[in-house]
Amino acid sequence: MPGTRSGALPRALRRAGLALLLLVTALSLARAPVSRAAEPNAADQGPGQPDGTVAHCFDGDTLKLRDRRVVRLAGIDAPELGRGQTQPQYYAREAKAELERLATGRQVALLAAGVNDHDRHGRLVAELRLADGRSLNELMVASGAAFFYPHRDLGPEFQERLRDLQAQAIHERRGLWAHLLSLPLARETYVGNRASLRFFPVNCPEARHIKPRNRIHFGTLMDAFLAGYAPARICVFWPEAR
CATH class of the missing domain: 2.40.50.90 (OB fold (Dihydrolipoamide Acetyltransferase, E2P))
Incomplete structure (x- = not known):
């Protein structure tokens, strides 16, 4: 084409093609469903x-x-x-x-x-x-x-x-732990339920219903608490107020 430098037209076409590609990609992303993995956790x-x-x-x-x-x-x-x-x-x-x-x-x-x-x-x-x-x-x-x-x-x-x-x-025996872990009940054995994260005295009737795959034994009361389990609300072993 008279008056046009060699190579200018191909470069212009390439730039136009790139702009069109970016526009199509943006429109596709706008219509795409949001991935559930990107949603914030409740x-x-x-x-x-x-x-x-x-x-x-x-x-x-x-x-x-x-x-x-x-x-x-x-x-x-x-x-x-x-x-x-x-x-x-x-x-x-x-x-x-x-x-x-x-x-x-x-x-x-x-x-x-x-x-x-x-x-x-x-x-x-x-x-x-x-x-x-x-x-x-x-x-x-x-x-x-x-x-x-x-x-x-x-x-x-x-x-x-x-x-x-x-x-x-527990390790520093603050608050309730000083007295509670000094009692004979602290040296007894307990059984926990992995499904509920609760533990029971080993002789609690409710503990017999724990499925074998969920059963875990603790040698002492402190072991149960340190494992992150909490006392079940049945077969309460907690001492009364002094």
Whole structure:
């Protein structure tokens, strides 16, 4: 073509072809379905409930906010205070007092700790963080006022933190561990259920129903807790308050 430098036309065609290819690719990606592997995990969604102020502590693991919401601290359990003719368990009063000291009148952020944010009793289940960023769930376990309570619905990283804090509290005999692990019951054997992550006294009738593939034996009470198992709510061995 007169007046056109040699090679200019092929280069222009190549640039036009590249632009067309990029446009087609972008349109294809826009129409493509989102991969489920790229979707965020429910346990990582962040806070699903508004902040609140703690009004009352029922015991060492459950409290009420001023807006009347009842919250169960995820991943932990504390000794029971008892009802009616049932005597309080050892360290139940101390656990409640510790949670009251840490939380009463304080504003807390409610963070999602797992898949479900309510339990079967209708209570919120969450990790509660104070204004300074500290986790009430972690503080209760670290002080030995409560123990780790594993659950399949909870995030694995959150559970690992609680389990590590419990191990430290056990080794340093903080809170309830000093007396509990000195009792004769601490030297007895226990049987755990891998499916539920709960353990029972070896003579508990319920333990006989554990399937062989799920059965695990612990030589001492401390072994069961360090393995990340929690006491079953049947065949309770926990001592009464002193």
